[in-house]
Every structure is written in structure tokens, then in C-alpha cells.
Amino acid sequence: MQFYISVITQTMITLIAVAGVYVLSNLTGMFSLGQAAFMAIGAYTSGIFVVKLGWPFIPSAIIAILVSVVIGFIVGLPTVNLRRDYISLVTLGFGEAMAALLNQMSWLTGGASGFSGFPKLITLPIAASVAAVSVILVAFFKKSKYGRQCIALKGDELAAKAMGINVARVKMIAFLFSVGLVSLSGIMYAFVITYVDPSLFGWRKSAEWVIMAFFGGVNSLTGSVLSVVVLTALPEVLRFLSDYRMVFYAIVVLLIINFKPDGLLGTWELTPKGVKSLFKEKEDTKCS
Structure with missing residues (x-):
């Protein structure tokens, strides 16, 4: 039972x-x-304040998110206006640089040996509650003015600019919102597994998140x-396949794509309007 609670958390x-x-x-x-780098910043910063300085968890978590957002702003300033393929390259470089920095600062982060001593403060109810609030916030953001502007500039940046949308500002807001949530996940992750090291926050983690985001729907x-x-539960369900479980996982993803x-x-979307449209499609199919 404890194993399943851990997986769900x-x-x-x-x-x-x-x-x-x-x-x-x-x-x-x-x-x-490079988004996993912000997960690392959240985890390590909160850990330094709680484990090394003896601060309470909540103030430490708030500071960690603020530090992540400030660093995100510095990274985002020259990055968000680049072409999309260049954004991927720049953020990849940032992520690798952050991993190297965490490895080198062994006096503070534990280096490659890792940072341990985190108290286990995050339980399943807490994780589920924070996840629910995060999804609700993103849903509200999507429906907000900025969310609609994000969708508009994704389709055509030039048209969005012609409509009077401040593309750079909207991109930065989206980038920092993303950074804040990813940093929060890093904080919670550290206080669940009670140990972190730089290898946990590589570019593969960021790529995995992108796959998950698009696997469900563009x-x-x-x-x-x-x-x-x-995609999180599948590898655990297929654990009996031993070394072949990740191969099966990859095949499922490739088939969907x-x-x-x-x-x-x-x-x-799972909204009243979305459910209504689903039933309408079924009725139209029956009629035809």
C-alpha cells in the first residue's frame, strides 16, 4: 500500500x-x-533554508519560488523573444549549466553526492490539494485575457502584434508562471523523497514533461x-516486464503521436461545454 501511495504522491x-x-x-x-533546472532551484533553495538554516518550511518554500522566478526573469529576458527552436537550445544550455553549478558547489549542495536531510513533510493529501489548485489556476489563466493572448501569439506572432498584443510581455508572464509552478513541484519533490542530486533534474526530465503535455492534447x-x-502510472504497472517496460512505454507514446x-x-476540455459537445457529436454520428 505504501508503494502505491508513493507513486500517486x-x-x-x-x-x-x-x-x-x-x-x-x-x-x-x-x-x-531547461524547466527541470527551476525544479532543482526550488528543491535546493528550500532545502538550504530548512535543513542548513533551520527555517520553517512555508517561508522557505516562498523564498525558493521567488528565487526561481527572479532567475527565470533573468533567463527569460534575452530568451523569450528568440525563435522557438532557439528557445529550446538556450534553455537546454541553461539547464546543463545549472546542473554543472550544483555539482561544483559541493560545499553548499553536496555536489554529485547529493543533498540529504530533508524532513518528509509532504503527504498525499497535501500533494493532491496543491496539484488540484495548480490545475485550477492554469485553467483560469487559460480563460483569462493573458491566456487568450498566449493562444493568439502561438498561432501567429505577427498577427498578434498587429492586434496590439505585447508579445514579449505575454511570453514573459507565461514563462514566469511556468517557472513558479515547476519550482513548487521541486520543493514538494524534495520534501517527499528527502534527498536530491543534480542528476534528477537533467534535460530528460524537461523533455518528459513536454511529452506528457502534448500526449494528452495539443x-x-x-x-x-x-x-x-x-504516463506516470504505466511504467509502475508494467514493472513486471522488468527491462522491457520502458520499451513498451516508448511504443505506446510513439503510437499515440x-x-x-x-x-x-x-x-x-472537461467543461460543461465540452461534455455537451461530446454528446452532440455522438448524436450526430447516430443520425448519420
């Missing part, structure tokens, strides 16, 4: 991070391969939530 934490990536990639069209937050549950290029749910 980590699924909730992953959901927080993927919700942040959804804002950046699915809504705005920016692909970052513009569907509901799909992203579903994909996190499926190949046969459902818009993702599992496309643009469909």
Missing part, C-alpha cells in the same frame, strides 16, 4: 510541473528543455492531466 507532484509546462508549451508554443489541459496519470498527432483529447 509523485504523480501529483509531476502534475504540478506538467501544468506549468502546459502554460509554456501548449498555450504559448515555447519549448523549454491544447487540452484535461488531456495533460490524463497523460500525467497514464503517430495516429493521434493532436494528442489523446486534441483541444477537448
Whole structure:
């Protein structure tokens, strides 16, 4: 039972991070391969304040998120206005630089040996509650003025500028919102597993989140939530396959991408309007 509780807890934490990536990639069209670096910043900063300085958890978590957002702003200033493929390269470089820095600062971070001593403060109810609030915040953001502007500039930046949208500002807001959520997931992750090291926050983690965000649907937050549950739980369910489980996992992802290029749910959302449209499609199919 404890194993399943642990898997569900980590699924909730992953959901927080993927919700942040959804804002950046699915809504705005920016692909970052360095978001896991902000997860690391959240984890290590909160750990330094709690473990080394003896601060309470909540103030430490708030400071960690603020530090992440400030660093995100510094990284984002020269980055968000680049072409989308260049954004991926720059953020990849930032992520690798952060990993190298964490390895080198062994006097503070423990280096490659890792940083231990985190108290286990995050339980499943806490993780589930924070994940739910995070998804709700992203849903509200999507419906807000800035969310609609994100979707507009994703489709055509030049047209968005012609409509009077401040593209640079909207991109920065989306980037920092994403950074804040990913940092929060890092804080919670550290206080669940009680140990972190730089290898946990490489570019593969960032790529995994992007895959999860698009696996569920190119513009569907509901799909992203579903994909996190499926893609996080699937490797554990297939544990009996031993070394072949990740191969099976990869095949499932490739099949969905190949046969459902818009993702599992496309643009469909679990809303009253979305449910109504689903039933309407079924009725139209029956009539035809």
C-alpha cells in the first residue's frame, strides 16, 4: 500500500510541473528543455533554508519560488523573444549549466553526492490539494485575457502584434508562471523523497514533461492531466516486464503521436461545454 501511495504522491507532484509546462508549451508554443533546472532551484533553495538554516518550511518554500522566478526573469529576458527552436537550445544550455553549478558547489549542495536531510513533510493529501489548485489556476489563466493572448501569439506572432498584443510581455508572464509552478513541484519533490542530486533534474526530465503535455492534447489541459496519470502510472504497472517496460512505454507514446498527432483529447476540455459537445457529436454520428 505504501508503494502505491508513493507513486500517486509523485504523480501529483509531476502534475504540478506538467501544468506549468502546459502554460509554456501548449498555450504559448515555447519549448523549454531547461524547466527541470527551476525544479532543482526550488528543491535546493528550500532545502538550504530548512535543513542548513533551520527555517520553517512555508517561508522557505516562498523564498525558493521567488528565487526561481527572479532567475527565470533573468533567463527569460534575452530568451523569450528568440525563435522557438532557439528557445529550446538556450534553455537546454541553461539547464546543463545549472546542473554543472550544483555539482561544483559541493560545499553548499553536496555536489554529485547529493543533498540529504530533508524532513518528509509532504503527504498525499497535501500533494493532491496543491496539484488540484495548480490545475485550477492554469485553467483560469487559460480563460483569462493573458491566456487568450498566449493562444493568439502561438498561432501567429505577427498577427498578434498587429492586434496590439505585447508579445514579449505575454511570453514573459507565461514563462514566469511556468517557472513558479515547476519550482513548487521541486520543493514538494524534495520534501517527499528527502534527498536530491543534480542528476534528477537533467534535460530528460524537461523533455518528459513536454511529452506528457502534448500526449494528452495539443491544447487540452484535461488531456495533460490524463497523460500525467497514464504516463506516470504505466511504467509502475508494467514493472513486471522488468527491462522491457520502458520499451513498451516508448511504443505506446510513439503510437499515440503517430495516429493521434493532436494528442489523446486534441483541444477537448472537461467543461460543461465540452461534455455537451461530446454528446452532440455522438448524436450526430447516430443520425448519420
